[in-house]
Amino acid sequence: MVACSAAMRAICGGATALSHVNDAGFWMCSSFLEIDEKTTLKSWTVMETLIGLSGLACALVISFFA
Numbered sequence: 001m002v003a004c005s006a007a008m009r010a011i012c013g014g015a016t017a018l019s020h021v022n023d024a025g026f027w028m029c030s031s032f033l034e035i036d037e038k039t040t041l042k043s044w045t046v047m048e049t050l051i052g053l054s055g056l057a058c059a060l061v062i063s064f065f066a
Contacts, residue, residue, distance in 0.1 A: 006062040013055020017048050 019026075023044075030040040 002062060002066040006059045006066060009055050009062065010059035013052045013059065016055065017052025019048060 026040065026044050029035070029044065030037060033040075035043075
């Protein structure tokens with residue numbers, strides 16, 4: 001069961017890291033904060049990459065103890 005949790009976390013982290021422009025949150029952030037698409041893309045890429053990498057790190061930690 002713990003290995004399944006690690007696999008799920010790795011898949012979700014990868015999906016989050018590559019969601020970018022197809023994500024509604026990207027466009028909401030851009031319009032509500034009145035930021036142009038280029039700047040939003042730069043900040044969104046860094047944020048989503050960090051979320052994906054932290055998900056991968058959690059999955060690796062979980063898999064070490066499974």
